[in-house]
Amino acid sequence: MEDCIFCKIISGEIPSYTIYEDDDTLAFLDINPNNRGHTLVIPKKHGEKITDLDDNDVAAVFRTVKKVVNGLQAVIGPEGFNLVINHGEVAGQVIHHFHCHIVPRNTGDGIEYKYDGTTPSQEEFQELAGEVAKHIV
Ligand code: 5GP
Numbered sequence: 001m002e003d004c005i006f007c008k009i010i011s012g013e014i015p016s017y018t019i020y021e022d023d024d025t026l027a028f029l030d031i032n033p034n035n036r037g038h039t040l041v042i043p044k045k046h047g048e049k050i051t052d053l054d055d056n057d058v059a060a061v062f063r064t065v066k067k068v069v070n071g072l073q074a075v076i077g078p079e080g081f082n083l084v085i086n087h088g089e090v091a092g093q094v095i096h097h098f099h100c101h102i103v104p105r106n107t108g109d110g111i112e113y114k115y116d117g118t119t120p121s122q123e124e125f126q127e128l129a130g131e132v133a134k135h136i137v
């Protein structure tokens with residue numbers, strides 16, 4: 001897509017440090033890493049949200065995520081990873097081409113992703129799960 005930085009990386013117009021590439025996906029190092037080895041995995045077909053991708057590309061992205069995690073584990077050997085998808089501007093999505101962040105993590109690395117929440121009542125859980133379940137196709 002015109003003016004999309006990640007589409008330009010796919011076409012080679014903008015250079016990147018490629019880790020893996022196949023027909024459907026590309027994995028490359030993030031230019032501004034949160035931690036050493038921070039990698040982005042993208043579908044080659046432009047789409048902003050997971051709901052804009054076809055099912056094959058969704059599956060292909062996560063197959064590539066698995067390969068990259070294995071590669072980073074072998075080379076960097078972190079204690080864990082954050083697999084992060086910022087989905088929509090409100091959630092921190094800056095580049096409007098779907099991507100999964102793979103961020104190697106170690107104890108004391110200072111990175112913080114906060115997930116503080118409150119626990120709803122059983123009724124609220126049940127009603128919400130039921131309502132959403134009706135819309136799964
Ligand atoms: P978002 O906030 O959209 O989830 O993350 C976008 C990510 O893309 C950021 O982590 C940023 O560092 C990375 N990024 C932005 N421009 C470029 C670029 O030209 N090359 C690479 N390799 N990464 C980029």
Ligand code: ZN
Binds near residue numbers: 004
């Ligand atoms: Zn794009």
